[in-house]
Structures are given as C-alpha cells and as structure tokens.
Amino acid sequence: MLRLNNLQKSFGSFRAVESVSLNVGEGELVTLLGPSGCGKSTTLRCIAGLEGPTGGEIWLGDTCVYSAEKRLDLPPEKRRIGMVFQSYALWPHMTVAENVAYPLLRQKLSKADREAQAMQALELVGLAHARDTSPGRLSGGQQQRIALARALASRCQILLFDEPLSNLDVRLREQLRGEIREIQRRLGITAIYVTHDQSEALAISDRIVVMDKGLIVQIDGPNELYSRPRTRFAASFLGSVNLLPATVADSGVTGGLARYRTAAGAIVGAPERPDVGGPGTAVQFGIRSELIRLVEDTASLPPGCNIWPVTVRDAVFLGEGIEYTLVTEDGQTLTAKVPPYIRLQPGAAAYAAIAPQDCFIIID
Numbered sequence: 169m170l171r172l173n174n175l176q177k178s179f180g181s182f183r184a185v186e187s188v189s190l191n192v193g194e195g196e197l198v199t200l201l202g203p204s205g206c207g208k209s210t211t212l213r214c215i216a217g218l219e220g221p222t223g224g225e226i227w228l229g230d231t232c233v234y235s236a237e238k239r240l241d242l243p244p245e246k247r248r249i250g251m252v253f254q255s256y257a258l259w260p261h262m263t264v265a266e267n268v269a270y271p272l273l274r275q276k277l278s279k280a281d282r283e284a285q286a287m288q289a290l291e292l293v294g295l296a297h298a299r300d301t302s303p304g305r306l307s308g309g310q311q312q313r314i315a316l317a318r319a320l321a322s323r324c325q326i327l328l329f330d331e332p333l334s335n336l337d338v339r340l341r342e343q344l345r346g347e348i349r350e351i352q353r354r355l356g357i358t359a360i361y362v363t364h365d366q367s368e369a370l371a372i373s374d375r376i377v378v379m380d381k382g383l384i385v386q387i388d389g390p391n392e393l394y395s396r397p398r399t400r401f402a403a404s405f406l407g408s409v410n411l412l413p414a415t416v417a418d419s420g421v422t423g424g425l426a427r428y429r430t431a432a433g434a435i436v437g438a439p440e441r442p443d444v445g446g447p448g449t450a451v452q453f454g455i456r457s458e459l460i461r462l463v464e465d466t467a468s469l470p471p472g473c474n475i476w477p478v479t480v481r482d483a484v485f486l487g488e489g490i491e492y493t494l495v496t497e498d499g500q501t502l503t504a505k506v507p508p509y510i511r512l513q514p515g516a517a518a519y520a521a522i523a524p525q526d527c528f529i530i531i532d
C-alpha cells in the first residue's frame with residue numbers, strides 16, 4: 169500500500185532523512201519510533217506531500233506520488249491521505265460537523281453526501297451527538313477525536329498520525345490510542361503513526377520502525393523488537409535493559425541457544441544469533457530489567473536458568489513494583505524491576521535469575 173524507496177530529505181546541507189526504505193502492507197499500522205530529531209515527522213510529511221523530498225521514490229498502491237528521478241511530485245490533495253496532527257487544528261467558528269465536512273468541499277460531492285460522510289465519521293469516533301457544538305467547548309481528547317473524524321471522512325487510502333496524543337494526559341492517551349487502533353482495524357485502513365513514546369508504539373503497532381539520525385535501525389513487530397533488539401540503540405529505546413560484556417563460549421548448543429562467557433567467567437545462555445562470530449567473539453549480553461527474577465535461594469528456579477549471585481544496593485518503590493539496583497560478584501550493576509511483594513533490604517544477598525530464552529545478544 170505504501171512503498172518508500174531510498175527516501176531522502178535534506179535541509180540545506182543537513183540530512184534530516186538520510187535514506188529510508190519501507191514497505192507497508194494494506195491494513196497495517198506501522199509506527200515510526202525514535203528520539204527527537206531523528207527524522208520521523210519529516211518522513212511522514214514527505215509521504216503526505218507537505219515536504220518536498222530531495223531523493224528517492226514514494227509509492228501509494230500502484231501510483232508513484234514522488235520520484236526524484238522522474239521529477240514527479242504530486243500535491244497533497246492528489247494523494248488521498250488523511251492526517252492527524254498533535255495540534256487538533258480545528259476551526260473555532262465552525263461547528264463540529266462543519267469542521268469534519270470541511271475537507272470534503274474539495275471533493276465533487278453533493279451537500280447531502282458531504283453531511284452524511286461527516287456524520288458517519290463522527291459516529292465512528294463516538295461524537296455524533298456533538299455535531300452542532302463548537303469544538304472550543306469540548307475537551308482535548310474530544311477535539312482530537314474530531315480531528316480523527318475529519319481525516320476519516322474523506323475516505324483516504326492511508327492515515328498518517330504525527331504524535332496525535334502528545335497534548336493529552338497519560339490516562340486519556342492510553343484510552344485514545346486503544347480507540348485509534350480499534351477504528352483502524354475495523355476499517356482495515358493503512359496507517360503510519362509517529363511517536364517517541366515506546367509504550368504507545370508497543371501497544372498499537374503491527375510493526376515498529378526504529379529510527380536514528382535519519383536512518384532505520386530496525387523494523388520488527390513489537391514482540392520481536394522487545395525480545396530481540398539487534399543494536400544497543402534499539403535495546404535501550406524500548407524498555408529498560410542491562411548489557412553485560414561477554415564473549416561467545418560455545419554456539420549451537422541446544423534448542424537454538426548458545427553459551428556466552430561473562431566478564432567474571434560465569435557461563436550463561438541466550439538464543440544464538442547467526443550473524444555473531446565463533447568462540448571468543450566479543451558481544452553484549454542483554455537482560456531486560458522486568459524479566460529478572462529476584463530470589464533468596466535458588467531451589468525454586470527452573471533448571472537451565474542463568475543465575476547471578478548479587479547484593480542489593482538500592483530499592484525504589486514504584487507502586488506497581490520495586491526497582492532494585494543489584495551488584496554482581498564482579499562488580500557489575502544490574503537493574504531489576506520486580507513485583508512489590510518481593511522485599512529485600514539494601515545489603516541483602518540474593519540471586520538474579522533469568523531464562524536463557526529471555527536474554528538477547530547485541531554486537532555493536
């Protein structure tokens with residue numbers, strides 16, 4: 169449905185989008201995730217036609233809408249794209265229904281059809297009852313729903329979201345992201361969603377594109393990206409991670425696992441990464457903080473667990489859990505987020521344990 173081939177965008181000599189190639193399937197919701205300034209919004213604006221790229225190609229279905237080589241650049245109104253921005257951009261002097269119907273004026277529709285399409289879109293976002301209200305009298309969440317209805321009303325091929333929930337409080341953000349996902353799935357509409365919020369990306373995406381400095385670092389489903397990040401950047405951008413220096417001890421051991429020697433000499437297991445070199449190759453051994461089990465004796469642990477004897481240095485109560493800072497026997501620091509019923513005092517001796525399948529290997 170959407171294809172970017174080596175998309176580039178420079179502002180003067182600054183390359184905001186270095187090179188982005190991406191295929192998005194029909195009905196897919198793909199998120200562009202990355203830190204401020206990594207080129208997410210610029211990529212989105214190029215797709216919408218609001219920004220002129222400096223290289224590459226953009227295809228929407230079978231239509232090439234931008235090609236540097238062919239000197240082709242279709243204007244936004246010819247791209248059948250709907251866009252939802254961080255700011256709701258609603259007209260205060262129009263009613264809710266008039267705001268939603270406004271972009272339809274460009275289409276050759278009768279007044280009755282325009283109104284019917286606008287009302288259908290308002291029903292989808294649960295705001296049909298507010299049709300005659302002024303948008304200024306509604307809450308931020310409701311105003312963003314109207315902006316979504318306006319994008320849906322024109323029955324576009326693709327919906328683009330640029331940080332649509334950033335102006336809302338946490339609870340509303342969580343509720344609205346669920347609603348956006350539900351409507352997108354129900355209509356089977358293709359969507360590209362820009363955010364710098366990792367939990368939002370994990371919650372709503374079919375696939376996540378992690379970007380850094382105008383380049384794609386990794387593209388994967390939320391689960392794969394969380395459990396098998398390929399680089400230090402991708403690992404640290406999603407969730408909390410511990411990285412321990414290690415070397416390959418033995419590969420192809422059993423069930424897709426390989427063994428790694430950590431700095432203190434302990435041998436631990438993780439899924440084998442085929443692109444890592446043989447024994448002796450230096451790697452980083454990745455452990456998610458929230459997947460660590462913290463126990464006072466090892467009897468209850470399943471066989472084959474990676475186990476580190478640790479001393480508790482610090483504990484921070486977070487409500488839904490406790491974040492422990494732990495020190496291994498060779499002086500490495502581990503962060504573990506565990507349920508709040510596990511209470512250990514600073515100075516206590518314990519064991520940090522994790523299943524090999526829950527670990528991952530980083531090579532950069």
Ligand SMILES: Nc1ncnc2c1ncn2[C@@H]1O[C@H](COP(=O)(O)OP(=O)(O)OP(=O)(O)O)[C@@H](O)[C@H]1O
Nearest residue numbers: 179182184202203204205206207208209210211364
């Ligand atoms: N019109 C412009 N002129 C010059 N530089 C620009 C322009 N628009 C964007 N940039 C620069 O391009 C880089 C990428 O910007 P972009 O808005 O795409 O980042 P982003 O990943 O969406 O970050 P954010 O979440 O902060 O919006 C930034 O360094 C930004 O300053």
